[in-house]
Amino acid sequence: MSAETIRMARPDGEGLARVVARLQDRFAERCQTGASIREQHGNTTTWLETLPPDAVVFAETAEEVSEIVRLCAEHRVPVIPFGTGTSLEGQVNAPHGGVSIDVSRMNRIVAVHAEDLDCVIEPGVTRKQLNEYLRDQGLFFPIDPGADASLGGMASTRASGTNAVRYGTMKDVVLSLKAVMPDGRIITTGTRAKKSSAGYDLTRLMIGAEGTLGIITELTLRLHGIPEAITAGVCPFETLEGACNAVIATIQSGIPVARIELLDEQQVKACNAYSKLDMAEAPTLLLEFHGSENGVREQAEMFGEIAAEFGGGGFEWARAPEDRTRLWQARHDAYWACVALRPGSKAVATDVCVPISRLAECITESRRDLDETGLFGPIVGHVGDGNFHVALLVNMDDPEEVAKAKAYMGRLVDRAIAMDGTCTGEHGIGHGKAKYLRAELGDAVDFMAMVKQAIDPLDIMNPGKIIRDVVGS
Amino acid sequence: MSAETIRMARPDGEGLARVVARLQDRFAERCQTGASIREQHGNTTTWLETLPPDAVVFAETAEEVSEIVRLCAEHRVPVIPFGTGTSLEGQVNAPHGGVSIDVSRMNRIVAVHAEDLDCVIEPGVTRKQLNEYLRDQGLFFPIDPGADASLGGMASTRASGTNAVRYGTMKDVVLSLKAVMPDGRIITTGTRAKKSSAGYDLTRLMIGAEGTLGIITELTLRLHGIPEAITAGVCPFETLEGACNAVIATIQSGIPVARIELLDEQQVKACNAYSKLDMAEAPTLLLEFHGSENGVREQAEMFGEIAAEFGGGGFEWARAPEDRTRLWQARHDAYWACVALRPGSKAVATDVCVPISRLAECITESRRDLDETGLFGPIVGHVGDGNFHVALLVNMDDPEEVAKAKAYMGRLVDRAIAMDGTCTGEHGIGHGKAKYLRAELGDAVDFMAMVKQAIDPLDIMNPGKIIRDVVGS
Numbered sequence: 001m002s003a004e005t006i007r008m009a010r011p012d013g014e015g016l017a018r019v020v021a022r023l024q025d026r027f028a029e030r031c032q033t034g035a036s037i038r039e040q041h042g043n044t045t046t047w048l049e050t051l052p053p054d055a056v057v058f059a060e061t062a063e064e065v066s067e068i069v070r071l072c073a074e075h076r077v078p079v080i081p082f083g084t085g086t087s088l089e090g091q092v093n094a095p096h097g098g099v100s101i102d103v104s105r106m107n108r109i110v111a112v113h114a115e116d117l118d119c120v121i122e123p124g125v126t127r128k129q130l131n132e133y134l135r136d137q138g139l140f141f142p143i144d145p146g147a148d149a150s151l152g153g154m155a156s157t158r159a160s161g162t163n164a165v166r167y168g169t170m171k172d173v174v175l176s177l178k179a180v181m182p183d184g185r186i187i188t189t190g191t192r193a194k195k196s197s198a199g200y201d202l203t204r205l206m207i208g209a210e211g212t213l214g215i216i217t218e219l220t221l222r223l224h225g226i227p228e229a230i231t232a233g234v235c236p237f238e239t240l241e242g243a244c245n246a247v248i249a250t251i252q253s254g255i256p257v258a259r260i261e262l263l264d265e266q267q268v269k270a271c272n273a274y275s276k277l278d279m280a281e282a283p284t285l286l287l288e289f290h291g292s293e294n295g296v297r298e299q300a301e302m303f304g305e306i307a308a309e310f311g312g313g314g315f316e317w318a319r320a321p322e323d324r325t326r327l328w329q330a331r332h333d334a335y336w337a338c339v340a341l342r343p344g345s346k347a348v349a350t351d352v353c354v355p356i357s358r359l360a361e362c363i364t365e366s367r368r369d370l371d372e373t374g375l376f377g378p379i380v381g382h383v384g385d386g387n388f389h390v391a392l393l394v395n396m397d398d399p400e401e402v403a404k405a406k407a408y409m410g411r412l413v414d415r416a417i418a419m420d421g422t423c424t425g426e427h428g429i430g431h432g433k434a435k436y437l438r439a440e441l442g443d444a445v446d447f448m449a450m451v452k453q454a455i456d457p458l459d460i461m462n463p464g465k466i467i468r469d470v471v472g473s
Numbered sequence: 474m475s476a477e478t479i480r481m482a483r484p485d486g487e488g489l490a491r492v493v494a495r496l497q498d499r500f501a502e503r504c505q506t507g508a509s510i511r512e513q514h515g516n517t518t519t520w521l522e523t524l525p526p527d528a529v530v531f532a533e534t535a536e537e538v539s540e541i542v543r544l545c546a547e548h549r550v551p552v553i554p555f556g557t558g559t560s561l562e563g564q565v566n567a568p569h570g571g572v573s574i575d576v577s578r579m580n581r582i583v584a585v586h587a588e589d590l591d592c593v594i595e596p597g598v599t600r601k602q603l604n605e606y607l608r609d610q611g612l613f614f615p616i617d618p619g620a621d622a623s624l625g626g627m628a629s630t631r632a633s634g635t636n637a638v639r640y641g642t643m644k645d646v647v648l649s650l651k652a653v654m655p656d657g658r659i660i661t662t663g664t665r666a667k668k669s670s671a672g673y674d675l676t677r678l679m680i681g682a683e684g685t686l687g688i689i690t691e692l693t694l695r696l697h698g699i700p701e702a703i704t705a706g707v708c709p710f711e712t713l714e715g716a717c718n719a720v721i722a723t724i725q726s727g728i729p730v731a732r733i734e735l736l737d738e739q740q741v742k743a744c745n746a747y748s749k750l751d752m753a754e755a756p757t758l759l760l761e762f763h764g765s766e767n768g769v770r771e772q773a774e775m776f777g778e779i780a781a782e783f784g785g786g787g788f789e790w791a792r793a794p795e796d797r798t799r800l801w802q803a804r805h806d807a808y809w810a811c812v813a814l815r816p817g818s819k820a821v822a823t824d825v826c827v828p829i830s831r832l833a834e835c836i837t838e839s840r841r842d843l844d845e846t847g848l849f850g851p852i853v854g855h856v857g858d859g860n861f862h863v864a865l866l867v868n869m870d871d872p873e874e875v876a877k878a879k880a881y882m883g884r885l886v887d888r889a890i891a892m893d894g895t896c897t898g899e900h901g902i903g904h905g906k907a908k909y910l911r912a913e914l915g916d917a918v919d920f921m922a923m924v925k926q927a928i929d930p931l932d933i934m935n936p937g938k939i940i941r942d943v944v945g946s
Contacts, residue, residue: 113830115725157670171674181920187917191890191894191895192893195895195899198895198906199681199910199940200939201644204644205677213673254697294767353667355586355665355666356589357586357589386667422666422668425666425668425669425670433671441660445672446658448672451928452673
């Protein structure tokens with residue numbers, strides 16, 4: 001079987017109408033069919049077109065999600081899970097219509113087990129909501145994509161962020177999931193034990209599956225104690241290459257850096273303007289160290305020596321919590337800072353990830369390619385992991401510019417794959433990158449398709465994502 | 474579909490004979506059918522009976538593995554991968570006969586990328602072989618089950634060991650795998666990028682699948698720099714509970730301990746005798762700290778304060794590399810030390826893992842249960858993760874004692890599951906624990922069965938393991 005053979009039985013108009021009528025009957029005002037709410041739920045913060053679902057249901061419990069899925073399965077109507085709608089590759093759009101299940105009201109923090117450093121939450125809880133809740137207990141949850149995303153969505157796209165270099169990605173911090181499967185059954189994929197060898201790792205199978213195998217309705221997450229000491233710093237470099245090489249040396253020397261983020265010159269200008277900062281307009285690293293007072297001092301000193309070696313200097317330290325918050329909020333707002341640079345354009349944020357030894361080469365080539373193509377795109381990245389983003393600012397009304405940008409994106413992916421990297425470090429495949437998956441993983445994609453077909457034989461769960469189907473591609 | 478419906482089409486005698494004849498023809502002396510070599514390959518270091526395969530083939534390349542799998546698939550003959558044969562739940566036995574593919578000769582270290590902190594190896598490389606190879610480059614690989622297991626086998630059982638509390642388990646250190654799938658195709662599940670969101674996590678699906686979905690033929694592994702400073706120590710406690718509570722407090726306080734291992738009094742006696750040590754005969758923690766000189770000192774001081782609070786003391790430090798090696802070799806030999814305690818008995822090593830807040834309670838109850846049942850079984854564990862082992866020393870010729878031990882094992886698993894833990898932290902399910910999987914994970918097992926049936930529709934890959942079939946159960 002080839003992945004391309006998966007093809008959804010499209011809902012007939014009558015079946016769809018019956019499903020929507022029953023949902024309206026059952027959920028009253030919690031089932032919405034107005035154009036604007038449907039469009040918002042099929043929208044995507046990239047250049048993919050908005051593909052709205054036929055209805056949006058605001059679910060409040062796993063049982064309700066199960067009920068909706070069973071009803072949709074009966075009539076082969078697609079089901080698309082929705083958290084905050086901040087995914088970047090069209091994960092929430094509805095190429096075949098269907099029902100968007102919005103879980104944003106499932107936002108209860110079910111339990112915090114401080115003694116075990118874990119918590120149990122519903123999928124609509126956002127990362128900021130969770131951290132505000134945890135702060136009083138001296139705990140934090142480290143995964144932080146730019147947006148204040150929902151944890152269900154973050155698990156579904158295998159998200160990461162600025163802390164991943166030290167604390168890992170969503171695949172590393174989820175102990176167990178509850179999920180509604182395509183037949184409506186609610187399963188639990190693990191326990192609260194820190195490790196297990198009990199059977200297939202369904203937890204990791206669901207993480208990154210983007211709702212194509214089931215809908216996550218509860219997460220058990222690992223937490224960390226807030227470190228005794230935290231120092232953040234800003235370090236400008238003479239060249240982009242120097243900054244990249246300082247990152248490589250830092251990782252290789254084993255400094256347990258908590259965050260090490262690169263902004264290129266364009267991105268620094270964008271952040272200065274948007275977040276009212278006054279960073280030197282040069283390729284810049286933002287850093288953060290976690291540990292004991294002594295440990296943090298030691299790490300910062302070691303990094304300082306490395307930076308000096310690669311043309312870095314003029315360090316600025318942010319020790320006060322409010323300065324640190326301002327710095328990282330600016331980093332998280334990098335996307336919006338880009339958008340503001342060129343009003344009327346769309347910021348198409350893409351990401352790739354390469355082995356760190358190839359990082360300097362990959363970033364400088366990608367920068368040169370941008371400049372030669374005449375495209376405008378700041379570069380920013382979680383470079384400690386070899387992961388970086390290009391935010392292409394594209395005038396969507398100019399077909400030539402759009403074509404140029406699409407071609408650039410393809411070259412970026414090809415370059416990363418040729419360097420033994422991946423077409424996406426943290427944004428996921430969704431609708432937008434399905435065409436690159438086979439170039440990266442070859443026949444492995446067929447085995448993904450077998451798993452998909454076995455678990456979701458009707459192809460009702462977020463169809464057209466990850467595994468590219470014939471109609472939706 | 475229920476998991477129990479998976480049933481293998483048994484090979485007819487004629488098909489099997491044809492396969493073996495063709496393998497002998499093709500592989501000459503690398504295909505063995507003598508009783509002793511077959512028995513050794515279907516043996517298991519637990520109380521499960523030896524179930525030998527019909528033939529053993531020593532493969533030397535992924536292409537050869539593929540060739541054997543294709544031939545076996547044609548005749549529906551089972552295929553069982555074999556590394557060092559040190560698994561503990563009957564993962565290598567052959568309940569339905571078939572061909573054991575021994576990959577121990579596939580033991581090449583293909584590449585070490587020191588700058589990226591990763592390496593590429595064949596599945597027959599053992600953990601000691603790898604670390605000896607890496608030492609000169611200042612690198613190490615942290616996962617260390619007691620045995621000098623093969624890395625392919627360690628990935629297949631999602632193994633861990635004494636360093637897991639800091640460095641994770643096999644699921645955390647594998648970047649990518651190559652595997653021969655049931656249809657003979659060789660796939661690659663990932664790249665050398667440190668993180669990726671590209672499609673389903675087939676890497677993690679294969680890790681812990683115990684050869685039931687395919688045979689691992691290459692691994693790309695994350696490595697670490699050898700820390701600047703390492704200190705190990707031995708700390709006896711007044712009570713088992715005090716030792717457990719000291720572990721809990723250590724983890725909760727965020728000390729980045731590299732190893733924290735518990736030996737109960739019986740295990741200390743066994744190790745003293747077997748490894749010629751003179752530890753105080755008391756519940757004891759073995760510890761190791763990794764970091765800078767200052768960092769290690771700080772960690773040790775912090776731990777010392779915690780230990781004192783819970784009745785620990787009389788610390789002994791092992792700073793010299795040779796003393797540390799001796800200490801950890803003794804820990805790794807704990808299994809053999811147990812066997813030596815009661816000559817003629819079999820040591821049945823089992824493991825469970827619970828949330829750390831329940832660790833003291835789970836260990837003390839399990840100790841009391843042992844004493845009340847009149848069974849002899851030292852307790853030893855990777856307690857920083859809530860994972861511990863009971864090594865039951867059983868006279869296999871005494872049916873009453875065997876029955877008692879089996880019943881004890883069931884109660885141990887029930888106890889761990891009731892405490893929101895798992896029936897196995899690191900040994901895997903294999904043949905021995907298949908009966909507990911549904912008690913722990915309920916309907917999730919059905920979805921494992923769907924994955925198994927989709928990827929291996931002929932049920933030729935290590936049948937009877939993890940997913941319990943009707944005949945083999």
